[in-house]
Amino acid sequence: INAEYMGERRLEEQRRTDLRVYLEQNSPLEEVLVDSLKILRDRLPDDARFEAVLNLICECVSNVVSYPDEERFRQLRKSNERFHADIGQHPGALGCFFAVGYREQYTQDDVLLILDEPDAMEHYEAWKEWWDMARTVKARLERLRSFLSRERYSHRRLDVARLLLSDDEDPC
Secondary structure, X not given: OOHHHHHHHHHHHHHXXXXXXXXXXXXXXXXXXXXXXXXXXXXOOOHHHXXXXXXXXXXXXXXXXHOOOOHHHHEEEOOXXXXXXXXXXXXXXXXXXXXXXXXXXXXXXXXXXXXXOOOOOOOHHHHXXXXXXXXXXXXXXHHHHHHHHHOOOOOOOOOHXXXXXXXXXXXX
């Protein structure tokens, strides 16, 4: 095993540890969503690109909320070329999935995003809490997307955190 591979392996292990600690320390998942979208916005200053990535994230989250029993929406392969190109390569984008309840699962061949949804029959209260949070994340993402489409030509710089956390009609 060469030194470059070992260095990459150590960086990946550190990233996993950092992510696990971050998610444990930020139990209000809405904070994870806001932080993730702020990072995504900072890294994608082009409005059109940010909006395109946001639309894809909204579509994925909407599918999970609308069809929670559909297995195909509950598992995403991070190595999928299209997923990586459209969403996964952008810093902050994966945090939106973590806010809904996805967690990374490492297999021998791949890294998967698996929806970590409580069992509704055995743990109804935990499932209800997850369901409410998933619907809140969906609503916040749709609000942001709606605001972006309305304000496309205003040339105002969008304050993601303020928009997501405010109930005002025009918080920016």
